[in-house]
Amino acid sequence: MRADRLVAALLFLQARGRVTAAELAAELEISERTARRDLEALIASGVPVYAQRGRGGGWRLVGGARTDLTGLTSPEVQALFLAAGSSAASPELRSALRKLLRAVPEPLRPHAEAASRARIVDDQDWSRTAVMASGPHHTALERAVLDGVRVRLGYARPGGVPHERTVDPLGLVLKAGHWYLVAGTPDGLRSFRLGRVTSADPTDEPVRRPADFDLTAAWRTLVTQLEDRLLAATVTARADQDALPVLQRLLGGRLSIGRLLEDGRREIEAAGPSVEVLAAQLAGLGARVEVVGPPQAREHLARLGRDLTARYGALQEAATHSHFPLGTYYTEDANVADIA
Structure with missing residues (x-):
């Protein structure tokens, strides 16, 4: 030291x-x-x-006399402080940046200070929900990765009961606003979403790290496996032009838009974990999307239609004889009468 x-x-x-x-x-x-x-x-x-x-x-x-102990170039200094100098940085990281700033040559300091003030991280979406939330056990798992000790991990899938298992924490990954723990288990390499971790208790046992383990390669393998499951089924359909923006927001990269048809509609192909899930997602667009295949998707839509008719048909019938038809909204403020 x-x-x-x-x-x-x-x-x-x-x-x-x-x-x-x-x-x-x-x-x-x-x-x-x-x-x-x-x-x-x-x-x-x-x-x-x-x-x-x-x-x-x-x-x-x-x-x-001056000494440059960093060897950093101006673009490197800016990139470092831009990436780590946000208001969301931990106290330890901010302390480290202050120390590093002293080592940066005098001509580069203004660039470093400007970069540290150039960006902030707001971890809430427009509904004020934290999208970068990593759960209360992030620090403990990060410490376990650095210390190389096994962890008794409590984990619960959505709607499930928490289960505890002993895992070998190998690394942490941030993907699309969510943190994941990459860990070795008796069933092989697995990923655990930190927001679903219910407990994380370090043990005295050392981590069993696979030989030549590489976190980037391991994560790429896990992502490929998950994508294969998430994109296991496809559905083809014909969509009205005004439905395409909704479909793009709903499906993102799982939507492929094909050729323009003579009736003005577009051929589309949607990918998802199952035909039933895809059919249910497309059902929300009503007649604006006509599912062509596979036959299981059309059959599932027909079942959904029958179920919805059985549930709401009587209600619609009653509404047609009332003063206010179902589906029509009345308000004193005409500017909000067409809320979607």
Whole structure:
């Protein structure tokens, strides 16, 4: 640790120009005696530091000497502070950036400071729901990954009962606003969404890390496996032009838009985990989307139609004889009468 302290002392000298042993001791949280020994060690190692005695004295770098301990270029400095300098950074990260700023050459400091103020992270969507939420066990799992210890993990899938298992935490991944733990299990490599973790208790057992483990390659394998399950089925259909924006928001990259038909509609293909799930999603667009195949999708839509008719048909019949037809909304404010 003394080598780290000597580097910190040199950076403090470089940033301040002149320091006293008391100032260095306060900065590094050491005794004045230790601070003087560190300064003398810098001199012994060839760093051009000299001591000036008396009032206004202290320790200086000879001739205003400078040292760049980072080797960073200006674009690299900006990229680093832009990525890590947001208001959402942890206290430890902000402290590390302040220390790094002292090591950055003077001409690059304005760029670094500008980059650290150029971006913030707002982790709530427009409904004020946190989309970057990682759950209360993020820190414990991160610590387990760094310390290399196994964890007794409580985990519950949506609507399920929590189950506990012992896993080997190998890494953390942030994907689309959600954190995942990549871990070894008796069933092989698995990913666990941190928002569904109910408990994380580290053990005294060391992690069993596969030989030549690479987190990037492991995650790519897990993603491929999951995508294969999520895109196991496809449905073809014909869609009205005004339905395409809705379909794109609903399906995203799972939607393929084909040729324009003579009647003005478009051929589309949708992918999903099952034909039934896709049919239910497309049913919400009513007659604006005509499912062509496979036959199971059309059969499932017919069943949905019969179920909906049985549930709401009598209600619709009653509404047609009432003063206010079903589906029509009345309001004193005409500007909000057409709320979708």
